[in-house]
Amino acid sequence: MKIDVVLPCLDEAAALSWVLGRMPDDFHPIVVDNGSTDGSARIAAELGATVVSEPRRGFGAACHAGLAAAASDVVCFMDADASLDPAQLPRVAGPVMAGERDLMLGRRVLAPGASWPVHARLGNAVLASVLRRRTGAPLRDLGPMRAARRVxxxxxxxxxxxxxxxxxxxxxxxxxxxxxxxxxxxxxxxRGRSKVTGTVRGTLRAVGDMRRVMTRHRTAA
Structure with missing residues (x-):
């Protein structure tokens, strides 16, 4: 069985052709349309992806809808905006498939021409530091390309x-x-404008969401 790849999608028509065209043969894309108005769902379906509609807005809502729709033993996640190359999915999924890791993350290494604002990088570094203390894992990035076993x-x-x-x-x-x-x-x-780091509002919303998660997790612990 192919490995399902969950791609949360909100108006990514400009990127989908490149992203889906570079999907490795052993990986199957599940594009979760989160209210796109640019024809993203139609483009994804035409390119052979499984398309799931998630009307409830939210990155996590789209990710979880894709996870619920997946059927493979190992499931991957990645952004649909062409900032990550699907051809590199095997290096993230491989250790999980081999039973060496339960969760693998892709640490983002800036390529020429890529944009990663300083405030976003600093925030990511702080989060990674917190995660190292909380989990003991040697993480340097809260990477959006990741793999784990579905169940x-x-x-x-x-x-x-x-x-x-x-x-x-x-x-x-x-x-x-x-x-x-x-x-x-x-x-x-x-391809296109970021919904998170590309706007002040998006950045503040993401920071608020993560702060709530941290507080909830600290209280539960």
Whole structure:
């Protein structure tokens, strides 16, 4: 069975052709349309992806809808904006498939021409530091390209449906004793404008979501 790849999508028509065209043969894309108005869902379907509609807005809502729709043993996640190369998915999924890791993240390494604002990089570094202390995993990035086994991931009971979803995944995995690893992946120039770091409002919303996840996790612990 191919490995399902969850791609949360909100108006990524400009990027989907490149992203889906570079999907490795052993990986199957599940594009979760989160209210696009630019024809993203139609383009994804025409290019052979499974398309899932998630009307509830939120990055975590889209990710979790894709996870629920997946059927493969190992499931990957990645952004649909062309900032990550699907051809590098095997290096992230490989250690999980081999039973060496329970959760793998792709550490973003800035490629020429890519944009990663200083404030976003600093915030990411702070989060990575917190995660190293909380989980013991040698993480340097809250990487959006990641892989884990589907059933154990569902069993973690992730509840955030906004930008805190990726952080909650790592925190809960660490608390459950998962073996968490990281490998380098290229961070490329994205197509279109970022919904998070590309706007002040998006950045503040993401920070607020992650702060709530941190507080909830600290209280539960």
């Amino acid at each position: 154990p991931l569902l069993d973690l009971g992730l509840i955030d449906r906004r930008f805190g979803y990726p952080l909650e995944m790592v925190l809960r995995a660490g608390a459950a004793g998962w073996r968490i690893g990281e490998t380098d992946v290229a961070y490329l120039p994205r």
